[in-house]
Amino acid sequence: xxxxxxxxxxxxxxxxxxxxxxxxxxxxxxxxxxxxxxxxxxxxxxxxxxxxxxxxxxxxxxxxxxxxxxxxxxxxxxxxxxxxxxxxxxxxxxxxxxxxxxxxxxxxxxxxxxxxxxxxxxxxxxxxxxxxxxxxxxxxxxxxxxxxxxxxxxxxxxxxxxxxxxxxxxxxxxxxxxxxxxxxxxxxxxxxxxxxxxxxxxxxxxxxxxxxxxxxxxxxxxxxxxxxxxxxxxxxxxxxxxxxxxxxxx
Amino acid sequence: xxxxxxxxxxxxxxxxxxxxxxxxxxxxxxxxxxxxxxxxxxxxxxxxxxxxxxxxxxxxxxxxxxxxxxxxxxxxxxxxxxxxxxxxxxxxxxxxxxxxxxxxxxxxxxxxxxxxxxxxxxxxxxxxxxxxxxxxxxxxxxxxxxxxxxxxxxxxxxxxxxxxxxxxxxxxxxxxxxxxxxxxxxxxxxxxxxxxxxxxxxxxxxxxxxxxxxxxxxxxxxxxxxxxxxxxxxxxxxxxxxxxxxxxxxxxxxxxxxxxxxxxxxxxxxxxxxxxxxxxxxxxxxxxxxxxxxxxxxxxxxxxxxxxxxxxxxxxxxxxxxxxxxxxxxx
Numbered sequence: 001x002x003x004x005x006x007x008x009x010x011x012x013x014x015x016x017x018x019x020x021x022x023x024x025x026x027x028x029x030x031x032x033x034x035x036x037x038x039x040x041x042x043x044x045x046x047x048x049x050x051x052x053x054x055x056x057x058x059x060x061x062x063x064x065x066x067x068x069x070x071x072x073x074x075x076x077x078x079x080x081x082x083x084x085x086x087x088x089x090x091x092x093x094x095x096x097x098x099x100x101x102x103x104x105x106x107x108x109x110x111x112x113x114x115x116x117x118x119x120x121x122x123x124x125x126x127x128x129x130x131x132x133x134x135x136x137x138x139x140x141x142x143x144x145x146x147x148x149x150x151x152x153x154x155x156x157x158x159x160x161x162x163x164x165x166x167x168x169x170x171x172x173x174x175x176x177x178x179x180x181x182x183x184x185x186x187x188x189x190x191x192x193x194x195x196x197x198x199x200x201x202x203x204x205x206x207x208x209x210x211x212x213x214x215x216x217x218x219x220x221x222x223x224x225x226x227x228x229x230x231x232x233x234x235x236x237x238x239x240x241x242x243x244x245x246x247x248x249x250x
Numbered sequence: 251x252x253x254x255x256x257x258x259x260x261x262x263x264x265x266x267x268x269x270x271x272x273x274x275x276x277x278x279x280x281x282x283x284x285x286x287x288x289x290x291x292x293x294x295x296x297x298x299x300x301x302x303x304x305x306x307x308x309x310x311x312x313x314x315x316x317x318x319x320x321x322x323x324x325x326x327x328x329x330x331x332x333x334x335x336x337x338x339x340x341x342x343x344x345x346x347x348x349x350x351x352x353x354x355x356x357x358x359x360x361x362x363x364x365x366x367x368x369x370x371x372x373x374x375x376x377x378x379x380x381x382x383x384x385x386x387x388x389x390x391x392x393x394x395x396x397x398x399x400x401x402x403x404x405x406x407x408x409x410x411x412x413x414x415x416x417x418x419x420x421x422x423x424x425x426x427x428x429x430x431x432x433x434x435x436x437x438x439x440x441x442x443x444x445x446x447x448x449x450x451x452x453x454x455x456x457x458x459x460x461x462x463x464x465x466x467x468x469x470x471x472x473x474x475x476x477x478x479x480x481x482x483x484x485x486x487x488x489x490x491x492x493x494x495x496x497x498x499x500x501x502x503x504x505x506x507x508x509x510x511x512x513x514x515x516x517x518x519x520x521x522x523x524x525x526x527x528x529x530x531x532x533x534x535x536x537x538x539x540x541x542x543x544x545x546x547x548x549x550x551x552x553x554x555x556x557x558x559x560x561x562x563x564x565x566x567x568x569x570x571x572x573x574x575x576x577x578x579x580x581x
Contacts, residue, residue: 051459072458073458073459074457074459074461074462074464077459077461078461082457087451089455089456090453090456091449091453091456091461093448094445095451098261098445100447101261102442102460103447103460103461105442105445106446106460106462107460111461111467112443112466112470113441113442113443114442114443114444115438115441116437116440116441117264117437117440117441118261118264118440118444118445119264121442123260124442129253129258130253133252133253133256138256141256142261160456160459160460161459164460210301222482232533233460
């Protein structure tokens with residue numbers, strides 16, 4: 001099996017507290033893989049370990065077959081691992097196009113060019129424009145990020161990650177905080193993401209998880225409880241007990 | 251909107267020179283004609299503007315707070331002063347040496363400054379400047395200590411323009427250096443590098459997630475800012491042919507922060523306008539009342555920070571927005 005992202009016996013302790021407990025996760029290449037679990041299950045810690053924001057106490061992170069456990073965040077990004085954030089981390093005073101162009105610049109290695117203006121680096125600008133077009137954000141390309149509705153801002157989160165041309169994309173609760181009136185457009189955009197990009201989705205919204213994922217892993221108390229297809233997970237009595245409740249009978 | 255009809259003009263034109271900017275750079279000529287007897291003050295304004303520009307690059311664009319920026323100003327002043335006092339009186343050679351010396355100091359100390367939070371940075375920059383001050387104070391054989399560095403003799407600029415008693419050469423020299431370095435800084439802030447600095451200031455936590463090496467960028471701009479400050483210090487040493495110990499003083503660092511906030515940080519013109527406003531106010535107010543002039547300056551500062559957060563430039567921007575007129579070019 002071809003794995004895009006793996007962890008081997010990954011663990012993280014904060015003092016005496018075990019936030020991540022011996023997690024061995026396998027995300028297949030091209031998968032739409034969802035990571036679910038109740039609050040406090042350690043989802044965010046796991047994301048932080050995967051992206052290199054935190055260093056693990058033990059274990060390994062393997063990205064496309066390469067052990068990246070000791071690499072920093074931006075080095076993992078260069079190797080094809082991009083993420084979005086649960087709470088927007090955007091550039092409020094930059095326009096949408098400037099933000100995305102900046103991200104493309106970094107991927108193309110243009111970020112340290114200090115003489116010619118941003119607009120003169122045609123390849124980066126064209127790519128940013130095309131990306132905004134694919135997310136239907138061209139209308140607001142010249143708007144300051146801060147002036148946009150929250151749902152649109154969530155799309156810019158995704159645009160910044162896609163600008164990395166990731167092989168693996170971690171979506172950390174992409175629909176968090178988005179009012180239902182704006183969520184449809186967001187869900188459509190997520191569903192339309194290129195199939196060759198492997199996606200690991202962390203989400204509370206079960207609707208989105210079951211609509212979108214072809215694999216689900218369940219995290220409880222820092223450890224992996226189980227994993228499988230959506231049907232298997234929905235019918236797993238252990239999962240129902242700890243997390244889903246009796247309400248879901250997909 | 252579709253790809254075919256999308257208009258890239260706002261991004262492409264971001265670095266165009268606005269007519270208001272061209273008019274602004276005629277001010278030095280106007281000032282020369284209107285105040286021919288105040289060339290010394292005008293030269294000081296140009297030097298302060300350059301010094302302030304250097305802080306703007308690191309604070310206004312990259313968000314690195316510093317209470318010790320005089321370290322680089324003073325280091326450059328002593329570097330150029332010592333060079334000239336030891337027989338190499340060529341002004342441009344002095345600038346180059348000062349730039350390199352301050353840049354080296356900036357690069358080395360950047361690794362200390364980049365650690366930690368804003369408060370840490372304030373203290374580290376403050377501490378470095380204090381240490382440098384006392385080193386200069388102690389090394390009297392080299393620096394003259396509190397008596398200052400004397401014996402600076404400049405050869406003519408470009409082998410042709412002698413530094414005259416009226417300060418004409420000094421004035422045009424300082425203005426020309428300011429303009430060239432302003433022009434370079436303007437290129438820099440509109441470049442991808444400059445954009446990434448704004449990104450770091452606006453959301454440093456996001457930058458690694460888009461693959462940007464944050465510390466390397468900050469280290470680079472800190473080094474460049476130090477070089478700018480060093481050149482400003484060198485200009486002071488060369489045009490006054492003297493280096494006083496207070497080039498390294500805390501007061502100079504703090505005053506610089508005040509000037510930048512007054513003018514509007516994060517805008518290159520803010521730095522220059524802040525210097526003009528501050529130095530003119532200083533001149534006028536201290537003429538009126540030599541002892542208590544700082545009172546009004548303090549009052550002005552409080553008013554600006556509370557009611558016009560982006561300083562003079564911010565106020566101008568709002569005015570021009572309201573008038574629907576001039577805009578982006580001047581940023």
